[in-house]
Each structure stands twice: as structure tokens, then as C-alpha cells.
Amino acid sequence: MLxxxxxxxxxxxxxxxxxxxxxxxxxLATACASVLAATACGGSELVASGPVTLxxxxxxxxxxxxxxxDSFTAETGITVEVVGAGDAGEIVSRAVLSKGQPEGDVxxxxxxxxxQRGLDAEIFLAYESPMLASVPEALQLDPEHRVTPxxxxxxxxxxxxxxxPGDPPTTLDDLAEPELASSFVTQNPETSSPGFxxxxxxxxxxxEDGWENYWQRLADGGVTVEAGWxxxxxxxxxxxxxxxxxxxxxxxxxxxxxxxxxxPVDVAPTGVLTDSCFRQIExxxxxxxxxxxEQAGALIDFLLSEEFQADIPLNMFVVPANAxxxxxxxxxxxxxxxxxxxxxxxQEIEEHRSAWTERWTDIVLR
Amino acid sequence: MDRHRPSLTGIRSAAPPTLxxxxxxxxxxxxxxxxxxxxxxxxxxxxxxxxxxxxxxWSVAGFTVFQAALSTVMTLALGFPVALGLARYELPGRRxxxxxxxxxxxxxxxxxxxxxxAVFGAFGVFEQSLFAILAAHVFFNLAVxxxxxxxAWSRIDARQADAARxxxxxxxxxxxxxxxxxxxxxxxxxxxxxxxxCFTSYGVILMLGGPTRATxxxxxxxxxxxxxxxxxxxxxxxxxxCVVALLAIAAGRWQRxxxxxxxxxxxxxxxxxxxxxxxxxxxxxxxxLVIVGVVIVLPMVALVERSLRVGDGHGFDHFVRLAExxxxxxxxPLRALLHSLAFASVAAAIAVACAVxxxxxxxxxxxxxxxxxxxxxxPLGVSAVTLGFGYLVGFARFDLRRSLWLIPAAHAVIGLPFxxxxxxPAITSIPERLRQAAAGLGASPREVTRRIERPIVxxxxxxxxxxxxxxxxxxxxxTSFLARGASGFTAPLAVFRLLSRPGDTxxxxxxxxxxxxxxIVGSLALVLDRVGEAE
Numbered sequence: 001m002l003x004x005x006x007x008x009x010x011x012x013x014x015x016x017x018x019x020x021x022x023x024x025x026x027x028l029a030t031a032c033a034s035v036l037a038a039t040a041c042g043g044s045e046l047v048a049s050g051p052v053t054l055x056x057x058x059x060x061x062x063x064x065x066x067x068x069x070d071s072f073t074a075e076t077g078i079t080v081e082v083v084g085a086g087d088a089g090e091i092v093s094r095a096v097l098s099k100g101q102p103e104g105d106v107x108x109x110x111x112x113x114x115x116q117r118g119l120d121a122e123i124f125l126a127y128e129s130p131m132l133a134s135v136p137e138a139l140q141l142d143p144e145h146r147v148t149p150x151x152x153x154x155x156x157x158x159x160x161x162x163x164x165p166g167d168p169p170t171t172l173d174d175l176a177e178p179e180l181a182s183s184f185v186t187q188n189p190e191t192s193s194p195g196f197x198x199x200x201x202x203x204x205x206x207x208e209d210g211w212e213n214y215w216q217r218l219a220d221g222g223v224t225v226e227a228g229w230x231x232x233x234x235x236x237x238x239x240x241x242x243x244x245x246x247x248x249x250x251x252x253x254x255x256x257x258x259x260x261x262x263x264p265v266d267v268a269p270t271g272v273l274t275d276s277c278f279r280q281i282e283x284x285x286x287x288x289x290x291x292x293x294e295q296a297g298a299l300i301d302f303l304l305s306e307e308f309q310a311d312i313p314l315n316m317f318v319v320p321a322n323a324x325x326x327x328x329x330x331x332x333x334x335x336x337x338x339x340x341x342x343x344x345x346x347q348e349i350e351e352h353r354s355a356w357t358e359r360w361t362d363i364v365l366r
Numbered sequence: 367m368d369r370h371r372p373s374l375t376g377i378r379s380a381a382p383p384t385l386x387x388x389x390x391x392x393x394x395x396x397x398x399x400x401x402x403x404x405x406x407x408x409x410x411x412x413x414x415x416x417x418x419x420x421x422x423x424w425s426v427a428g429f430t431v432f433q434a435a436l437s438t439v440m441t442l443a444l445g446f447p448v449a450l451g452l453a454r455y456e457l458p459g460r461r462x463x464x465x466x467x468x469x470x471x472x473x474x475x476x477x478x479x480x481x482x483x484a485v486f487g488a489f490g491v492f493e494q495s496l497f498a499i500l501a502a503h504v505f506f507n508l509a510v511x512x513x514x515x516x517x518a519w520s521r522i523d524a525r526q527a528d529a530a531r532x533x534x535x536x537x538x539x540x541x542x543x544x545x546x547x548x549x550x551x552x553x554x555x556x557x558x559x560x561x562x563x564c565f566t567s568y569g570v571i572l573m574l575g576g577p578t579r580a581t582x583x584x585x586x587x588x589x590x591x592x593x594x595x596x597x598x599x600x601x602x603x604x605x606x607x608c609v610v611a612l613l614a615i616a617a618g619r620w621q622r623x624x625x626x627x628x629x630x631x632x633x634x635x636x637x638x639x640x641x642x643x644x645x646x647x648x649x650x651x652x653x654x655l656v657i658v659g660v661v662i663v664l665p666m667v668a669l670v671e672r673s674l675r676v677g678d679g680h681g682f683d684h685f686v687r688l689a690e691x692x693x694x695x696x697x698x699p700l701r702a703l704l705h706s707l708a709f710a711s712v713a714a715a716i717a718v719a720c721a722v723x724x725x726x727x728x729x730x731x732x733x734x735x736x737x738x739x740x741x742x743x744x745p746l747g748v749s750a751v752t753l754g755f756g757y758l759v760g761f762a763r764f765d766l767r768r769s770l771w772l773i774p775a776a777h778a779v780i781g782l783p784f785x786x787x788x789x790x791p792a793i794t795s796i797p798e799r800l801r802q803a804a805a806g807l808g809a810s811p812r813e814v815t816r817r818i819e820r821p822i823v824x825x826x827x828x829x830x831x832x833x834x835x836x837x838x839x840x841x842x843x844x845t846s847f848l849a850r851g852a853s854g855f856t857a858p859l860a861v862f863r864l865l866s867r868p869g870d871t872x873x874x875x876x877x878x879x880x881x882x883x884x885x886i887v888g889s890l891a892l893v894l895d896r897v898g899e900a901e
Contacts, residue, residue, distance in 0.1 A: 055768070057849065060863060063694055082696075083768055083849040085754075089591045094758055094849075096594065097404065101762040103849055117594060188577045190592050191584075227572035230476055230865045235483060235573075239868060253868045260692075260869020263677045270868075315693045317867065354593055365578045 052295050053079040055104030057287070059091050060084045062109060063315045064308075072302045078295050088193055088282075089114055095287065096121045102287035105296045108150065108303065112141060112281045112343075113196060116350035119146060124285035127297045131304035134322045139281050141346060147283035150303050153318035154251035154277035154338045155197035157184070158270045160238035163245040171275045172205055175246070176214060181221025184246040185236040188365075190357050191227045193280075198248045199360055200349065201278035204342035215363045225364060239270070251277055252317040255334045259314065272336045279341035282318065382723035383734040389720060390741045393779050397756025398607075398748060404759045405600035417601045427605055430565060430581040433496065437503035437564040438557055444504055444657050445511025445556075451654035452512060453519035455647055456639040463658055464516075465891040467509040468832060469884040470662065472840035473669070474861040475569030477880045478502060481665040482574065484672065494576030502570045504661055507560045510784065513833065514559075517826060518552035518791035519545075551794070554617045555787040561613060562746035562783075566606070568843060582606050586749045603752045610747030614740050666884070673877035684874035688882065692875065694867050695860055696852035699879045702860040706839050707886070709856065713777035714834035718827060720778070721785035725793040726819075742782040745844075754847020770854050773845060777838035784837055785830035792826035793819070825898030832891040839887055857883050 062084050069080040083104060086094065092114045095107055099121060110118050118124065124146040132140065132148065139149035157175060159168055165179050175184060187195025203211045224244060226232040234240030237247040239257070254268035284303050286296040302308055309320035313331050320327075327335070406414075417423065451457050452464055470478070482502055522545060530540045566583045580588075582602050590599035642651045674680040691698040697705075720738070727735025745753060753776070761767045796819060804814045842858040857879060864876035 060846070060859065061694075061866065063696060065693075066691075081851055083851050084696075085847060085849040086591070090847075093591050093594055093596075094755070097401075097596070097755055098758055098762055103758070103767055190588050191572060191577075196592075225577040227577055231479070231573050233868060234865060234873060235480060240480070240873070241484075249868065256868040260867070260871045262683070262870040262874060357592075 051077055051079065052292050053081055054106060054292055054295055054299050056080055056082045056299065057091065057095070057102070057104035057107045058082060058084045059087050059109040061087070061316060065311050065315065068308060068311050069302075071307060072299070076295070076298055078298065080299065092118050095123045099123050100289045102289045105287060105290040105292050106284055106299050107287050108282070108284040110147065110283050110285065111193075112279075112283075112346050113193070113200065113349050115141060115147065115283060116346035118285070119346070120350070123288055125288050125290070125293055125296075127286050127293075127300055129297070129300050129304055131301050131322065134324045135304065136321075136323055139321050141281065141283075147285040148300050148304065149281050149321040150284050151309075151312050151316065151318040151321050152279055152281040154279050154341050155194045155201070155248065156251045156277040156336075156338070157186075157198070157246055157273040158237075158249040158253050159246045159273065161269060161271050163238045163243075165245070168271055169246075169273055172202065172214070172273075175273065175276065176217040176221060178221040180246060181218050181223050183244050184218070184221075185224040185226060185232045185242075185244040186248040187229055187232050188225055188227050189360055192229055192232075194229055194248050194250065195225075196357070197278040197280055198276070199356065200344055201276055201342045203356065204278065204344050212359060212363060215360060219364045223364070246273075250317065251336055251338055252313075252319075252331070254336070255330055256317055258334045259330055268334045272338075274336055274338050277338045277341045279338070279343050281321075380727075380732070380734060383727040383732060383738055386720040386723050386738045387734060387741070389716075389775075390738060390744075390779065390782075393775055394741060394744050394753075397760035398603075398744070398752060399756075400760030401752060401756040401758075402600050402603065405596035409597045409600075413597060414601065417598050423602070423605075426580050426585050426602075427582055427609075429579065430583070431609065433499055433503075433571075433581070434561050434564040436496075437500050437507070438561040440500050441504045441507045441511055441560045442553075442557060444661065445508050445515065447650060447653045448508065448657055449512045449516035449519060451650050453516040454640055455651065456641050457651055457654060461892060461895050463654070464512065464895055465888050466658065466662055466666075467512050468836050468891045469666065469888045470506050471509060471833075471836040472858075472883050472887045473666075473880055474840070474842060474858045475502075475573065476862060476865050477669060477877060478505065478665065479569065479573040481668045481672070484668045485664050494574060496575070496579075498574035499570055499579070501661070502574050503560075503564045503567065505665060506567075506570075507563055508658075508661060509833075509836075510556045510559050510563075510787075513829060514556040514787045514791075515549065515552050517788060517829060518549060521791060521795055522548055551621045552787065552791050554621045555790065558613060558617045558743065559746065559783055559787060562610065562743060565609065565747060566749055568750065583749050586751050590751050590755065599751070603749060606748050606752075607744070610744060613747070614743050618736075618740070669877060669884075670881055673874065673881045676874070684871070684878035685882070687871065687875055688878060692864070692872060694863055694872060696855050697860075699857070699860050699864070699875055702855050703857045703879065703882065703886075705853065705855060706857040706883070709774045709777060710835045710838035712771075712774035713781060713838040714831045716775065716778035717781040717785045717834040717837075718831050720782055721789055721830060722793075722823075722827065724782075724786055725790050728790070729793045729796070730798075739783075739786060742779070742786060745776075745779050746783055750843030750847055753844050757848060768849055768851075770850070772848055773850065773854055773856070774838065776844045776848065777841050778834070780841060780844065781834035781837035784833040788830035788833055789823055789826040792823040796822055828894040828898040832887075832894040835890060836887050839883060 062082065073079050085091070088109055088111045091107065092110055094103065095118065102123070119142065126144050126146045127148070128145040129148050135149055139152060141149070161168070165183065169175050169180055174180060186198055189196035189199040202214050206214050224236055226236060229249070232247050233249055236242040236244040238245060251272050254270045254272060257268045257270055258265060284300055286293055286300065290296055304322050306322065306325055309322040309325040312318060312320050313328050448463070448467075452460050457463070479502070482498065482505075486498075486501065527540050527544050530544045531537070535543065568583050568587065571579060571581050571584055582605060586599045586602045586606075589595045589602065640647065642648055673684060674682070676683045688699040691701070695702070724735045724738040724742070728739060757772060757776075758767060761772075766772060800818055801814050804818055805811070809817065840858060842862065845856055846859060846862075848854070861876045861879055864872045864879070
């Protein structure tokens with residue numbers, strides 16, 4: 001069996017070796033290059049460096065309109081190849097496992113619930129995009145700019161308007177009332193991204209001292225737990241023929257219910273409990289080990305450009321990070337604006353992830 | 367030139383199984399070793415002892431083996447009468463049933479779980495439960511027993527049994543002493559495959575077992591992806607491999623005690639199937655129809671009905687839309703299906719070629735072939751995460767990680783044990799003396815293959831090819847771990863993606879695409895069966 005010549009950095013994360021001279025000098029070169037690019041500012045130099053293909057590594061929920069990168073290629077000479085696999089958690093695992101020998105040049109789709117893990121593993125190269133001027137401060141979670149916010153969305157409890165036993169709930173507390181808790185289906189936080197986000201929402205709302213009690217009330221009230229979003233939304237929720245009136249989904253789900261309705265409808269059949277929303281922010285970062293750090297920066301800029309940002313909502317059903325980009329009419333009409341979403345810092349999430357989900361499992365599943 | 371010089375023949379017969387072994391070494395052994403080394407590299411023995419000392423690890427391992435064993439017993443119990451009925455009796459719709467049982471293989475778990483809920487929920491027997499897991503495992507695996515065991519059964523020379531009867535043996539004695547020993551090999555092979563399939567099943571456990579049930583497979587995913595404790599995941603992966611090894615050894619021993627040449631060649635085989643005329647045969651016929659009807663057909667009918675639901679009525683709207691790309695997919699569902707079929711053709715070709723050379727080597731008592739047979743079980747018994755992350759780490763330096771060839775190659779590896787089990791009985795049924803006689807009469811090795819082996823194994827090879835196609839078209843786990851662009855997007859991935867966002871049209875398309883996948887693979891199995899039988 002052939003044994004590949006392994007890079008020293010390709011060792012276990014427990015015992016990282018110091019970077020070799022070669023790696024150091026490459027980093028230096030990269031740094032110089034990005035300084036040059038920043039000062040000289042422009043696509044003309046990039047074209048001069050010959051045709052480059054960048055690989056954008058992402059999760060499988062990534063979709064864009066056909067030809068979205070054409071104008072970028074025309075302007076810079078850089079071709080973009082998109083490869084996707086797995087969910088937001090999996091792409092971080094992949095990036096950490098292939099540290100130093102990344103699968104591509106830019107990673108898109110690491111969110112704030114996994115961000116700290118990526119930062120701790122030092123898989124990104126810092127790059128401060130000039131486009132950040134158009135991005136709200138609240139989305140820029142990494143002051144060192146190792147990652148750049150591209151879009152955000154909220155995980156919220158949805159309800160099927162016609163199936164509620166009474167008035168729609170307006171607060172998280174309402175949800176814990178027995179008649180609502182018993183018709184609420186959510187997801188296991190360890191196997192589902194929205195399930196984890198909803199657990200974080202309750203922790204952000206009730207704090208370290210109160211969230212366990214809240215879940216005890218949900219459990220006593222008879223909340224149902226599914227492994228994944230599909231099983232909850234299409235298995236248990238009214239939308240798929242189930243009998244649960246409330247489900248953990250996204251703030252944009254009512255928009256999708258209208259856009260993909262069959263036959264077409266004017267009003268969404270579902271509503272959003274805005275008090276329950278946890279904000280997920282998706283970031284892109286340049287992967288350490290790329291040979292095209294300079295061009296990768298140009299791609300990050302493009303991801304924040306008006307053209308790309310405007311393409312995001314109806315493809316991925318999330319909101320562009322660039323505040324200057326207008327939302328499509330479907331979002332304005334059928335979506336909800338979440339004024340004060342719940343949130344926790346990436347550090348808090350990373351530090352307590354296992355402890356929180358273990359406690360959750362004890363309370364809800366045992 | 368003397369073609370029969372032993373050294374030359376030796377090289378000639380050793381080269382193909384060596385190639386097969388090299389293929390498995392590159393696509394199974396190397397990636398697994400790479401990911402285990404990467405994950406356990408700096409881990410000390412105190413940490414390992416701590417992980418292995420956790421009660422949770424052992425209770426999860428226990429439940430994994432328990433549910434897999436129970437699923438295997440149930441699949442064998444229900445598959446046995448179906449295999450017997452189809453192999454030995456002139457059942458109405460025999461070919462259709464043989465093809466129908468293959469269809470579950472390609473149906474995405476997400477869709478099957480929903481169908482099971484629809485069907486059995488209506489009878490009020492369905493909660494998230496162990497029962498639900500078992501029922502789904504039988505649904506997915508019945509084909510293995512029916513095709514592997516049934517295929518071997520239909521090759522048994524009826525004259526031996528007739529002779530036993532004439533000599534005064536009861537039909538039970540005849541079965542126990544004459545028929546059953548011959549079936550040992552195929553029985554062990556199908557039981558092993560079913561067990562490993564259930565041992566590593568992921569979607570079924572999560573979706574039908576409910577949130578409180580965990581197996582080694584679901585735990586590996588949890589530790590490797592959600593918690594990113596790669597060392598724990600690696601230890602669990604090693605436990606999986608221990609079980610695979612133990613099982614392979616046990617099955618190998620049990621198989622070896624089987625008589626060497628109990629099966630007859632096709633030329634001397636009495637293909638005549640018995641008519642359904644006696645009381646017991648009628649009972650058997652009814653059993654076959656009930657089992658297939660309830661376990662296989664009912665959930666499929668539910669799926670088809672739901673795929674046709676449009677608003678408040680029914681229609682083909684979702685099917686018509688399959689050619690359009692909706693926003694959530696990189697390519698249209700139809701395009702994804704074409705990708706799947708292309709991958710499946712390549713995967714089936716590789717799997718069949720590997721299986722044929724391996725089976726021939728095993729039949730001649732070759733150790734290499736037996737080794738290939740053992741290693742081929744590994745991908746079934748290790749988690750998709752292990753294999754997927756193994757490719758990620760192991761192929762980092764070869765620039766193979768994003769190669770499209772990786773998809774059909776992985777599919778071929780996963781399909782290999784199914785093909786091998788299907789064609790093994792046919793290849794061993796060729797008496798060695800037949801080959802020797804032909805060679806003695808001056809036939810070249812090539813002529814022996816063409817004139818003697820090929821007609822006998824043709825049907826089994828076609829049946830195995832159908833299996834490999836089904837495995838490839840339906841494969842989700844490993845594929846989902848391979849990074850790929852739009853050209854690597856397959857039909858099961860499309861179904862999964864369509865179901866990951868609200869909206870009736872998306873769900874409708876997911877169900878319609880599932881029906882089309884099932885239809886294509888079912889008809890292919892039917893055609894291959896027909897071609898195989900027409901001699």
C-alpha cells in the first residue's frame with residue numbers, strides 16, 4: 001500500500017507540529033500578496049496572474065442561480081467550482097480533519113453555532129473584505145476577520161394557523177402551556193441544526209438557571225421529539241399530514257410554503273412565533289493551505305456583492321448580510337421580520353455544547 | 367506454446383483476484399486506516415480506557431447487535447418461505463415478485479419512513495418503536511434472502527432429493543439431510559449481509575426508532591460531526607470493525623462445513639418447478655403473497671398514492687415537473703437520475719468483474735479470493751462516516767477527493783458483497799472435473815470460460831448486476847459524504863434535498879422521483895431476470 005508523503009500539519013489536533021519553513025514562507029508570501037492586492041486594489045492584477053480555478057467548499061443546502069459566477073469570472077478571470085457535502089456541522093468537521101490540505105480555497109456555510117470550533121482549529125486565513133462596510137456590525141462576530149458573514153436566518157417555532165387549539169402563542173412561555181406543548185414537535189439538538197438552535201434559544205431566554213425548568217415543563221406537557229427536520233415537519237406537523245400544530249422550523253418557512261405551494265396560495269398557511277427565534281449567521285472564510293489566497297479574497301468580496309446577495313433569498317431562504325440589498329417581494333409579503341432574535345456568543349456555545357445537550361437528553365428523553 | 371504450463375496458469379488465475387484485492391485495499395482498507403490513524407494519533411491509552419469504560423458505549427453496542435440480530439432473524443423467517451416459493455413452485459407473478467423485492471433497495475429512507483407511518487399508522491400499530499425498525503429492515507432486506515437463497519435453491523439438483531425419498535426418507539429428513547446442507551453457504555452469506563446492513567443502518571434508526579434509540583452508527587455520526595470528538599468516534603468505529611471481523615469468521619466457519627459440490631450444473635439441472643396443487647403448496651403460495659403484499663407492496667402503494675396527490679385530487683403534475691430544476695437543487699431531478707444511472711452502470715460493471723474473479727478464486731480454493739470476500743464485507747459493516755472521512759483524509763494527497771470516479775468506485779465496493787453472494791452458488795456449482803475434462807480435450811482456458819462457465823453463471827451474473835445497480839442507485843450514506851459538484855449530484859441526494867424545505871411541490875417531486883427510481887430499477891431487474899432465464 002502506498003503511503004502518501006504526509007504534511008506535518010496533517011497530524012492529530014492534539015499534537016500540532018510547528019509549521020515548517022516552507023509553510024511559513026508561503027504564509028509570508030500570502031500575506032504580502034494580500035497587502036499588495038489591497039493597496040493596488042483591483043481585478044487587473046488578478047487577471048495577469050493567469051487563469052485560476054477556485055473551489056468553494058460548502059454544505060449541501062447551498063444553491064445558487066445558474067451562471068451566478070459568470071460576471072465574477074468575466075471580471076477577474078477566476079473560475080469558481082462549487083463542491084458540497086453534508087450539513088453545517090459536517091463541513092466544519094471535514095475542514096478540521098483536512099486542515100492544511102483543504103478540500104478547496106474558500107469555505108462557505110460555517111454558522112455561529114459551530115464558528116468557534118473552526119476558529120479554535122485555526123483553519124482560516126484572515127481577510128478583511130472592503131464589502132463589510134455594508135454589513136451590520138451585529139453580524140460581524142470575528143473581530144480578526146478570519147470569517148466573513150454572508151447571510152443569516154432565524155430558527156423559529158412555526159404553527160399551522162388552522163390547526164391551533166386556540167389563539168396563536170405569542171411568547172415562549174405560552175408554548176410551554178400543556179395544550180400547546182402537547183401539539184409541539186421539535187428536533188433532537190444533537191442530530192438536527194434547527195433543534196440545536198431552538199435549545200440555544202431557550203437557554204438565551206431563560207439563562208443557565210431557567211432553561212432546564214422550561215424544558216421540564218415542555219416535557220411534562222408532552223412535547224414530541226424527532227431526529228431531524230424532515231421527520232418533524234413532514235412526519236408530525238400538519239404540513240405532511242401529521243397532527244402536530246407547532247414545529248421548530250425557520251422564519252422563512254411560511255415564504256417557502258407560499259413559493260412552493262401547490263395549488264398556488266395567496267396567504268401562508270403557517271405563522272411564526274417571533275419570540276422563539278434564534279439567529280443563525282452563515283460565514284465564509286479562506287481555508288489555510290490554499291494556493292490562491294489573494295483570489296479567494298476576491299471571491300469573498302463577490303459573495304458580499306449585490307449581485308450574489310440578491311440571489312440568496314429565494315435559493316437558500318435566508319437573508320443577505322449586505323444590508324443594502326433589497327429582499328424579494330415574496331419575503332417582504334410572507335416573511336416576518338424578527339426584531340430581537342435570541343442569540344449566544346460562539347464561545348459560550350462551543351464551551352457548553354456537550355453539557356447542554358446531555359442535560360437536555362436527561363430531561364426530555366429519559 | 368504450451369498453455370497448460372502450471373506456472374503460467376498460476377499467474378493467470380492469481381492476477382485477477384490480486385487486482386480485486388488491490389481495488390479493495392485502495393478503496394476500503396487504506397481510507398479506514400488513514401482516518402483511524404488521524405483520529406487516534408495522539409490519543410493516549412488512559413483516554414482509550416476511559417472511552418471503553420463508559421457504560422453508554424457498551425449499552426449502545428449491545429442494542430446495535432441486538433436489533434441487527436433480531437432484524438436478521440425476522441428477515442430470514444419471512445424471506446425463507448418467499449425464497450422457497452419462488453425457487454421451487456410455479457407461483458403466479460413469480461418474476462414480478464422477484465423484481466418487486468429489489469425495489470426497496472433504491473427507495474430513500476426518508477420516503478420509506480413516511481410510507482411506513484402512513485400504512486401502519488393507519489392500523490394503529492405504529493409508534494416510534496423497535497417494531498418500526500424491524501419492519502423497515504425486513505422491507506429493505508427481503509431481497510437479499512429471496513435472491514441469494516432463492517437463487518441457490520433453484521439450482522439444486524432435484525434428483526438427489528428424489529433419490530432420498532425413494533430410499534424412504536421423509537420430506538423433513540430429505541430437507542434436513544439433503545437440501546439444507548447445500549443451502550448453508552448462501553444462507554450464511556445472506557444472513558451476514560442482512561446483519562451488517564441492519565448493523566450500520568442510520569436513517570431507519572433515527573427516523574423510525576425515535577430519539578431515545580442509539581446505535582454505534584448513529585453515535586459515530588454524533589461524535590464525529592456534532593461533538594467533533596474524533597477519538598471517541600474512532601473507538602466506536604473500531605468496535606464496529608470487531609463485530610464485522612467476528613461475524614465474518616463465524617460465517618466463514620459455518621460455510622466451510624457445507625458439502626463441496628452439492629449443487630448441480632445448469633445442464634443437468636431439472637428446472638421444472640412444482641405446480642401449486644397440494645395443500646401445503648397452497649399454504650406456501652398464500653404465505654408468499656401475504657408477506658410480499660404486507661411488507662413490500664403496501665408501503666409502496668402508499669408511496670405511489672402520495673406521489674400522485676395534487677392539491678385535493680390526483681394527477682401526474684409532480685412527475686411532469688421532474689425535468690425542471692427547482693431552486694433548491696443544483697440540477698433538475700431528472701438530470702440527477704441520469705447521473706445516478708451513469709454511476710450505477712460503472713459501479714455494476716466494476717462490482718460484477720470483481721465478484722466474478724473473486725468467486726472463481728474461492729471456488730478453486732484460492733486464499734486470495736477468500737480474503738477479497740472477507741474484506742468486501744467491511745464497507746457494509748463500517749459506518750458511512752468512517753468511510754467518507756477516510757476518503758477525505760486518505761486521498762488528500764492524491765487529489766482524488768473530488769474525483770467523480772470516487773462515487774461509482776465507492777458504490778461498487780458497497781455492492782460487491784451482494785453480487786458475490788448472488789453468483790457464488792452458480793460458480794461453485796460448476797464441477798471442477800467438468801473444467802478438467804474440457805481442458806483435457808484440448809480446450810484453452812478461454813474456451814473453458816466461454817463454453818462451460820459462462821452459460822452456467824449467466825443468470826446469476828445478470829441477477830447480481832441488477833443488485834449492484836440497485837445498491838448504487840439507492841446509495842445515500844457514503845455518497846453524501848463525498849464532496850461533489852453538480853455533476854456528482856445523484857437521485858437519492860435530490861430526494862433528500864427536496865424534502866429539506868417546506869412546500870408541497872418540492873415534496874411532491876421528491877415522492878415522484880422516488881417512484882421513478884423504484885420503477886426503473888424494478889423493471890431493470892425484471893428484464894435482467896428474463897434475459898437470464900432465456901437460454
